[in-house]
Amino acid sequence: xxxxxxxxxxxxxxxxxxxxxxxxxxxxxxxxxxxxxxxxxxxxxxxxxxxxxxxxxxxxxxxxxxxxxxxxxxxxxxxxxxxxxxxxxxxxxxxxxxxxxxxxxxxxxxxxxxxxxxxxxxxxxxxxxxxxxxxxxxxxxxxxxxxxxxxxxxxxxxxxxxxxxxxxxxxxxxxxxxxxxxxxxxxxxxxxxxxxxxxxxxxxxxxxxxxxxxxxxxxxxxxxxxxxxxxxxxxxxxxxxxxxxxxxxxxxxxxxxxxxxxxxxxxxxxxxxxxxxxxxxxxxxxxxx
Ligand code: C2E
Ligand code: MG
Ligand code: MG
Ligand code: MG
Numbered sequence: 646x647x648x649x650x651x652x653x654x655x656x657x658x659x660x661x662x663x664x665x666x667x668x669x670x671x672x673x674x675x676x677x678x679x680x681x682x683x684x685x686x687x688x689x690x691x692x693x694x695x696x697x698x699x700x701x702x703x704x705x706x707x708x709x710x711x712x713x714x715x716x717x718x719x720x721x722x723x724x725x726x727x728x729x730x731x732x733x734x735x736x737x738x739x740x741x742x743x744x745x746x747x748x749x750x751x752x753x754x755x756x757x758x759x760x761x762x763x764x765x766x767x768x769x770x771x772x773x774x775x776x777x778x779x780x781x782x783x784x785x786x787x788x789x790x791x792x793x794x795x796x797x798x799x800x801x802x803x804x805x806x807x808x809x810x811x812x813x814x815x816x817x818x819x820x821x822x823x824x825x826x827x828x829x830x831x832x833x834x835x836x837x838x839x840x841x842x843x844x845x846x847x848x849x850x851x852x853x854x855x856x857x858x859x860x861x862x863x864x865x866x867x868x869x870x871x872x873x874x875x876x877x878x879x880x881x882x883x884x885x886x887x888x889x890x891x892x893x894x895x896x897x898x899x900x901x902x903x904x905x906x907x908x909x910x911x912x913x914x915x916x917x918x919x920x921x922x923x924x925x926x927x928x929x930x931x932x933x934x
Contacts, residue, residue, distance in 0.1 A: 673729060675711055676722055680734050685709050687742040688911035691920060692763065692882055695896055695903040700924045702761035704797070704904060705743040706911050707735065723767065732769045739764055740780060743794075744787040746914045750921050751789075760921075763795040763825060763846075768802030774809050777816030795823035795846055800832030818843035825882075830866060839877055847874050851885020851905070858894035871899040 679685065689703040709717045726732045747762040754760075770776055784791060796817065817824060825846035826838065830853055838844065849870050853863040867883070874881035883895045886905030895903065909920065 672725060675714065676709075676725055677729065677731065679709060679711060680726075680731055683738070684711070685735065685738060686913075687739060687746070688913060689743075689746060689917045690904055690911040691909040691917070692761075692902060692904045693908045695883065695886075695892065695900055698908060700909075700921050701757075701759070701902065702763060702795070703746075703917060704763040704911075705739055705746070705765070707739055707765075727767055727769050730769075732767050733773060736764075736766055736770045737779075737783075740783050742914075744783060744789055746917065747789060747793060748787045749914065750918055751793075753918060754921055761793050761795050761823065763797050763823075765797045765827065766802075768798070771798065771802065771810050771813045772807060773813075777813045777820065777822070780822070781820055791817075791820045791822040795825045797825045797827040797848065799827045800829065800835065800838070814842055828884075829870065844877070844879050846880040846882060848882045848884050848904075849900075851883075854883035854895060854900075854903075854905075855885040855887060855891060857898060858888075858890040864894065864898060867895065867898045867900065875899070 686708045687705050688708055689705055691700040692702045692704060693700050707719050707723070709719070709722050711717055723732065723735070726735055743762045743764050747760075751760065773779075780794075781791065784794065814824075823845035824843055825848055826844060827848050828850040829847045831850045847870060849867060853866045853870075855863075857863040857867045871881050880902055881900055882902040882904055883891075883900045884904050886892060886895065886903040886907045888907060891905070892903070892907060912920070
């Protein structure tokens with residue numbers, strides 16, 4: 646069923662740009678259509694105690710599997726959704742699904758009161774009037790306390806410096822939401838965030854966490870961030886932990902929490918519930934040492 650290639654050879658930049666523009670427009674139309682048809686799902690990746698492997702919470706990650714395009718990476722479609730002003734609908738969906746999943750886990754397990762769901766939100770979301778209040782309403786419907794939710798924001802998202810952003814951050818603080826800085830160290834590392842934002846977590850980007858075992862520069866950066874997190878009394882989560890070498894290096898650098906394929910890949914809601922239910926705190930280090 647593959648059609649034969651009858652496309653006109655590209656002869657110049659103008660044609661190439663027109664092609665690129667057409668591709669982009671098609672992508673936007675597919676994305677908008679999928680938003681209308683609700684063709685998204687959420688997967689959940691456990692966040693664990695680095696030493697014991699015990700599951701402490703999870704990060705919710707969005708998946709778009711388009712009937713023709715197949716799997717489209719979120720890094721690609723999230724930015725387009727932001728450009729289209731359509732990210733709000735996706736964030737609302739992520740919050741709703743994450744609450745459903747968290748509620749299920751809290752109901753069906755012994756219920757660690759500190760168990761949390763981490764949800765990615767974009768700069769556009771926190772620039773939305775009343776965003777904090779609308780989140781609180783959704784949580785209310787599920788009987789979930791804001792302290793069980795950590796909102797992940799990238800450093801770059803925090804530079805939208807408007808009154809609405811400040812109001813949302815203030816409301817997050819008053820209501821008791823956790824705030825995480827995502828991909829820490831890769832954006833505009835403006836340390837003034839720590840004076841103005843009620844942070845609960847720093848997530849060390851896998852650009853550092855993933856090669857700290859072999860790259861002294863990455864190791865030094867991780868050590869610095871762990872020191873900063875300790876001094877400020879915030880959690881540090883190492884992202885992209887893939888090997889036992891990563892686990893050993895990050896443990897030695899004083900890191901306590903981690904997320905990565907070495908422990909668990911992102912998984913659907915039912916499989917996550919099964920993992921958490923069965924979780925007695927595996928000891929990945931001792932079992933592979
Ligand atoms: P992120 O928030 O930094 O999420 C972590 C990414 O690392 C995820 O990629 C996850 O699948 C991946 N990852 C986890 N462990 C490992 C590992 O051991 N090795 C490697 N190589 N990768 C690992 P994913 O799911 O493709 O998401 C990419 C980015 O898209 C996210 O980065 C986040 O910025 C954005 N994103 C995903 N879901 C959402 C969402 O619901 N809302 C918003 N606003 N952004 C989202
Ligand atoms: Mg994240
Ligand atoms: Mg990240
Ligand atoms: Mg990222």
